[in-house]
Amino acid sequence: MLTSPHTLLEILLRTLTVYFVVLIGVRLTGKREVGMMTPFDLTLLLLLSNSVQNAMTGPDNSLVGGIVAAVTLLVLNYAIAEGAGMNRKFRRFVQGEPTMLIHDGQTIPSHMAKEHVSYDELLRALREHGVSCVEDVSIGVLEVDGSISVLRYEDVKPGHAAHARRKIFKKPE
DSSP, rough: OOOOHHHHHHHHHHHHHHHHHHHHHHHHOOOOOOOOHHHHHHHHHHHHHHHHHHHHHOOOOOHHHHHHHHHHHHHHHHHHHHHHHHOHHHHHHOOOEEEEEEEETEEEEHHHTTTOOOHHHHHHHHHHTTOOGGEEEEEEEEESSSSSSEEGGOOTTTTTTHHGGGGGOOOOO
């Protein structure tokens, strides 16, 4: 039950390291992976959490060691969320940026490939928004949370604020 302060510090440092490695790994897998979990993604998440547990606590299986690892993760997650809320550049680094998938009724295949979004997934998102075809969409965006936002032509009127904001997204290649 009792654990030495040296061991607790080691658990804290191990947990910090594992957290950043997993965060970078999740960030590199793209937005779609976070927002649209498939059974394969869920399996990966469960196995990943089990595999890194030993890396965080090492040989220490004590209650205090587990609490130190958990508190470290919670505090670190809170600190990163606060930092992302206060600093736009840091937020973009941690969360990424939205990616335009449809522009003026045309899909952008290079963006879809980069984000691992299939045409079928895009059509499913359009149907969820009540849109029947890509040609009816002025803007389709993969958001940082993995959801797909859709603005139909009738939703975007010339001179309207939403129309002016279209310029913030990367232009099709």
